[in-house]
Amino acid sequence: MAHWRSAAGHLRTLEANRQYLSALRRSHYHTIQAIPRECTGSKVAARDRMQGRIPAVVFFQSLLDKNSDTRSTSRKHLLTVEKKQIKAVLNEIEVPFFCSTRFPLQIRAGSGSTHLLETGTVLPIKIHRDEESGNILNLVFVWAEDGTELKVDVPVVFKGEDVCPGLQKGGVLNKIRTSLKYLCPSEHIPSKIEVDISKLDIEDKIFMRDIEVHPSLKLLSKNENMPICKIVPTSLGNQAPVAE
Numbered sequence: 206m207a208h209w210r211s212a213a214g215h216l217r218t219l220e221a222n223r224q225y226l227s228a229l230r231r232s233h234y235h236t237i238q239a240i241p242r243e244c245t246g247s248k249v250a251a252r253d254r255m256q257g258r259i260p261a262v263v264f265f266q267s268l269l270d271k272n273s274d275t276r277s278t279s280r281k282h283l284l285t286v287e288k289k290q291i292k293a294v295l296n297e298i299e300v301p302f303f304c305s306t307r308f309p310l311q312i313r314a315g316s317g318s319t320h321l322l323e324t325g326t327v328l329p330i331k332i333h334r335d336e337e338s339g340n341i342l343n344l345v346f347v348w349a350e351d352g353t354e355l356k357v358d359v360p361v362v363f364k365g366e367d368v369c370p371g372l373q374k375g376g377v378l379n380k381i382r383t384s385l386k387y388l389c390p391s392e393h394i395p396s397k398i399e400v401d402i403s404k405l406d407i408e409d410k411i412f413m414r415d416i417e418v419h420p421s422l423k424l425l426s427k428n429e430n431m432p433i434c435k436i437v438p439t440s441l442g443n444q445a446p447v448a449e
Contacts, residue, residue, distance in 0.1 A: 237309070239282075240313055261346060263345075266330070282323070309325075356388055361397070371405050377439055389422050393419045395422075414430060
């Protein structure tokens with residue numbers, strides 16, 4: 206049986222704080238502008254899209270709870286946002302990190318109106334796209350004010366592949382997890398988790414327990430001993446990722 210070694214300590218709190226501050230600066234480049242959506246339905250949504258707008262909704266994440274006693278329908282708003290602005294945001298931030306980045310939101314009385322109905326901070330949690338064209342059909346946001354705890358799927362990004370000993374020997378990086386779910390105070394949501402594989406040899410793995418993030422984040426996993434990645438021999442490089 207091969208000796209599997211855990212490569213620990215690849216992320217440090219200092220790096221986590223750097224990522225958080227970077228994400229905070231990026232989010233303030235774009236204040237998402239929205240207007241209320243009075244009506245719903247496929248025809249209304251199609252008309253909004255023809256006018257260059259994307260149907261959206263914002264609510265508290267607790268509305269998704271299985272326990273009906275904890276659901277909150279307060280501050281739920283049906284909206285539309287500018288397609289041009291959302292495309293600009295996605296071009297700058299990139300799709301994988303869009304749903305782990307907070308944005309200021311301004312809800313105005315109408316397109317071009319100076320009258321603000323409500324403001325706040327939101328986190329995108331879902332982009333619905335047309336399966337054929339890839340065009341955005343609608344967006345889902347949750348309120349993400351400071352102090353609010355949210356469940357967030359944070360993308361995993363691997364770095365150090367160019368100097369990884371295991372890869373240089375002909376091994377293959379098996380990316381077992383492409384994201385990790387955390388319970389995060391909104392102000393400490395990381396836009397991504399960077400996993401350094403620069404010291405991994407063949408058969409080495411990095412586990413969930415090895416990842417160091419801001420101390421306020423709680424990993425939502427049944428087993429912290431699950432691996433995130435492994436350097437495998439070339440013959441095993443095409444194996445399907447292992448499910449949690």
